[in-house]
Amino acid sequence: MKTTIHVNGEARSLDLDPRTTLLDALREHLKLTGSKKGCDHGQCGACTVLVNGVRINSCLSLAVMHDGDAVTTIEGVGTPEHLHPIQTAFLTHDAYQCGYCTPGQICSTIGMLSELSAGAPSQETPPGAAPVLSDAEIRERMSGNICRCSAYPQIVAAIKDAAKVMA
């Protein structure tokens, strides 16, 4: 099936087996292996990418469903030479160890910060109040991204720091 997906600002035309997930299209067809496969079942968040600015688990979505969509992967967030402030903060705070969950954590952070600034409440948001970037909000909103190395405290610190830089 022919599909065109705008990946990291570039139109990429693919002829795909319709069973191909967005994650496998990125990793195996476009060689964008920054998005990771931790479970292939929407349970770990390692495959998190942004579709039209919204974070999703790319393993749970078929690539052909994204014809015409704008997809941002970790490769579109920053490069080793030009790191995004969130990437810099992950480095500085050592918010990773093996690094396998990290691209997903970073893409998820981008999505989470925009959800938060759009006022989307979480379980930690007091009813009627606008959400603020507290530790509790970060922990709640980032719980879809498992880090088995358990860099959780460092991830919270990195996100708070990055949010300050980005503000």
Add this chain to the structure above:
Amino acid sequence: MSSVHDWTPNNPVKENRSGLIGKPVDRYEGPLKVTGTAPYAYEVQPPSPPAYGVMVGAAIAAGRITGVDIAEAEATPGVLVVWTHLNAPPQAPRGTKAHPRSSAGSRPALESDRIFFFGQPVALVVGETLEAATAGAHRVKLTYAADTPDVDFRASLDRAVSPSGEEDIEVGDFVRGFTSSPIQVDETWETPIQNHCQMEPCASTVWFEGEKCIAHTSIQMVKPAQHGLAETLGLPRDDVHLLTRYIGGGFGGKGQTYDDLILAALAAKALGRPVKVAYTRQQMMHGTIHRPATVMQVRLGAEKDGRLNAFSMMTWTHCHREGNFTEHASNFARALYAAPNRLTGHRLVKLDLPGAGPMRAPGEASGTLALECAMDELAEKLGLDPVELRIRNEPETDPENGRPFSMRQLVRCLREGAQQFGWDRRLPTPGLVREGRWLVGMGMATAIRGNFLLPAKCSFTVDADGVITVRQGMTDIGTGTYTVLAQIAAETLGVPLGHVKVEIGDSEFPPAPGSGGQFGAATAGSAALAAGQNLRTAIAELATGDEASPLFGGRPVDVTFQDGVIAIENRSETLASLISRAAPEGLTVEGEIKPAQDAREWSQQTYGGHYCEVGVDPVTGEVRVRRMLGVFAAGRILNAKTARSQLTGGMIWGIGSALTEGNAVDTRYGSLINQDLAQYLAPVQADIGDLDAIMLDEVDDKANPMGVKGVGELGNSGAGAAVANAIYNACGVRVRDYPITPDKLLAGLIAKGL
């Protein structure tokens, strides 16, 4: 004969002139990891498009395959190859070591019709695409003759026997000491099977270049993987080039290879093209090793002042029928608390479960969940503070064998932790602190983990730009190996960190044992220090012997190394100018570390104290970890940032062990019930409150030439017990069957009438 005293002389790491040792520098490979550009095994781009292999797991735990129908699988569009035991390529019989010095024997895949555990790989389907191979794998039809699986651990305790070659260790007369003690604790704890759940499932990408097999895989130890693959394929060992540059977590579970590697290699050979094979998350649960369940009985007999008179810890555990792994959960206790009468040992039963094996802090992780809670119970019976109880039982020398401790700062860890955590605010009577719907309590526990040094080599090359390249067949599973090797190299050669390259995870580099048992940094790092010192000597000799060098004619021992400049007093030149002129091809030397033969004359461990505050909701049984602090003493710290991360990561593993992690066995089928990350509950961000780790200043000169020790497992040891003790302090319920899930806690709360 080597001795720890050989390590006494000064060396560049001890001198630390540039201050790089211990410095919290960012990870060497960090920019690649945060940008997704570090290629893990499945992501390495082979020279031509790969085919995709998908494995099929056995649907029974014990028995035979009686029927194989692969016609439909073979007819699936895009499928290239379908293999079962009937048509898999020949491999060397299991355990073959054609080369007598191989560090691992043959591990054939699809070996026979015999099934040894549920989920055992029984077929491979290779397709043009992952989708084709997956569809084909669903169409492999196998029929089985199933034996009744013998998998019920708790029903098998009577059959458990001492592991082969092991005996119980008794000092004094335990029974007499125990029965004559005025205060006694005699309780039994249970821990479940746990899965490593590394975020990167095991995966391999393999191709052949002529006769040579190029294998990228995700593995903690390079040499056994290389040798095992060569033995299985019947290749000379040098014909296997095994690489493992980035590893998405190991935790002990990737200490051995699995069938992904063997099958990818066989298929690559058969198809003449690169092949990638990965375990699915579901396949990881059965197909790779797990931490086995335990039952642990702890008996403590104390005098009224808290001094232990008798101490016993007995562990029952299981391993695979064909295996010989023992979860040595009683071992650490032998070196922990003083008591004249002591009895420790293990009982092992072999079952038709998947393979049991090491998982982060094997032994300590399970054992502290029992002993450190038993100490809490004893403290309560004595009316003594739990910290004070431990201090009263602090031994002068190793309590079992009388050997001196190389270095033991346990009491300092406990005291500093108590002070920084605010332990004095804890009320000893449980259930007295209420905040809204939460009952709040504090608990503490000791951390202890052995320290080891293994043989390793390393090479250092200096090139004409003055850049140092470190090469070692070592791995970095998230532990920080790349970074600490870079720090050691830069400090040793007096160059900026940016002038060091680190290349590891390659079987063609000087061998190192890899990552495991928290011996990695000490072992690999000591070999790197030796290589660095040898390179210093080589450079000094080159400079002082080179007429064109300002250092010519000086004594090599007088040469100093600082900021990329070599000097004898005020005569100097840059390293780059010397090498580009006198050795333009570069200069390579090797270094080596061996364990000291007298190292065992000292009892050597790493230590710590955990402090935890939890909230317990008495209505739902929910537990929240609100605060946790660990204070640790683990020798010289090479990198304060990555070491802290390892310790906090280990502490969070302890929280998982205490509250959520465990896999149940379906005794009907011999399968594990939790088969993915939605069911197996590893901690997530919302499970963790404020949590930190502090490291005490320490140098252990009996450990290795750098005085460093490991931290990768220490944080896990005792952490779960601190949580369990905090739960008791909060609500007065002791659950001795881990994990402490709301259902178990509620039952206790209801029984207490809460």
